[in-house]
Amino acid sequence: MTLPIATLLATIALVTGVSLALPALTRPTTPFGVLVPHAYVADPEVIGQRRVYTRLVLLAALCAAAAGVPLVAAGRGAGFISGVGVVLGVADLALYVRAGRRVRAAKRDGGWQEGLRQRVAVDTTFRTDPVRVPWAWALPALVITLVTAGVGWWRYGSLSALPSFQGYGVDPAAPARALTPWAASEPVLIQTGITLLVPVVTLLVLRARPDLDAARPAGSARRYRVYLRGVARLTLAGAACLNLGLLVTSLQLWQLVPPSLVWRIATYVPLVALLVAWVVREIRVGHAGHRLPALPGEDTEDTGATQRDDDRHWFLGGTVYLNRHDTALLVPARIGATWTLNLGHPVTWAVLAALVLLGLLALTRVIDLPRRESLF
Structure with missing residues (x-):
């Protein structure tokens, strides 16, 4: 198996794996983005749509592999492989939306919300005592940026021209660019933007309206706090992963390592590791932390209300x-x-x-x- 074919299959496997995990990344009360009462989370229609969605996603993956492998073997490049991943991701999203429409139709036709008290849960402590930004987790992104800047400053005097910079990777086949401080420092400037922007985004997320359950307000509020702390840490770790990929790109831009498919793949390794960490954590703790262990009394909490439709x-x-x-x-x-x-x-x-x-x-x-x- 050649490296391009292996890359194509790995791309298809990654997109398919994330798509198959999507139903598990939502609350039981929001299957495929549709709000349902607790009594209907295991309704046959919901279970059936999960099964149909899984089969169709696997079928889409097989079609993508069957159509893509011969074309890659015939000489299609990295751009084609990326295109296959994008098309497959869009197709899987369309299947997800399709399943949601089927569940919404069953909810409407079956009158799942009829006779239920609809409420919205509010916890003002998220304003008076909000979850704090874990600033220590922002340090790795800053350190990687400083290391990249130091390598660039050391290397700049030895360069005469630069390959075409693509953000994540370089194109050795494109015409070389003139050496200027701006062109040479592009990766560092992007890293600086990421290092400054991601903590701001993290702060906005921590101050956004909490996702609480009207049927179990106390338990869902506690779980959501724990969930937010984990989200904040992974978000700041994501900045470090992005900056690490840009560091690998910088080594190619500044001609410390030769541009190649191997090094291009290496730039994505931190991002793939981050994506896997996100998916694994979401499956373990659940959306908004609904899979976290309950404290005494939370298992029996029931206000008799359901979330407002x-x-x-x-x-x-x-x-x-x-x-x-x-x-x-x-x-x-x-x-x-x-x-x-x-x-x-x-x-x-x-x-x-x-x-x-x-x-x-x-x-x-x-x-x-x-x-x-x-x-x-």
Whole structure:
């Protein structure tokens, strides 16, 4: 088996593994992004859709391998392999959304919410005594950035030209670029941005509205605190993984190691390790910490209420939220350790408008943005 074929199969296996884990990364009460009462988490329709989703995801993986392996063997490069991964990921997301629609239809037709008291749980201690940012976990990203900057400063005087920088990896086949301080320091500048931005994102996540269960408010609040601490640590560790991949790219950019497929794969190893850590942790503790061990009394906690049904505000399998009457800007998504912007909030549209304006200015050449084939 050649290295490109092995890379393709590894990409398909990674995307398929994450897709198969998605149903386990959600609360039992939000299968495929649909809110259901506790009494219906094991409904035959929910179980059946899990099975159908698993079979279709495996079938998609087999089709991707059957179509991709001959093309890679015929000489298709890394760009094609990345494209296969993206297409497979989009197809798996479509299957996830399909399953959610089936569950939502069963919930509507079966009247699962009829006769239930719908409530929203609130815990003000998340404001008065919030989960703190574990700043010590931000140090590895800072250290890696400083090491990269030191290597670049030491190497700069020995360079005469630079290969094409793609963010994660270099392209030795592209024309060489002129040596300038800006071009040589691009990886360090990106690392600096990551090191500064990720703690800010972590702080915003820790201050976002907590995801609590109206049926078990006390237990879900305690578990969510424990869950947030783990999310904060892994998020800051993610900055270190991103910076480590950029360090490996820098070694190729500054011609300390030769650009090759092996070194390109090496840049992704920290990211793959981070992704595996995220998935394993989410499966172990559960979304919002629902699988964490219960303290005495939490197993029997039951307010007799169910979470307020707000499925009409959620789209794409619980990943997109739009509610003009909700003042929250950042809310927990219904899949894994993810948060999403409320598209019904004016600030969200201001941010999106600024990004669109930036893109238009770049397309019309009013401003110049750094050009690269792909960040990854």
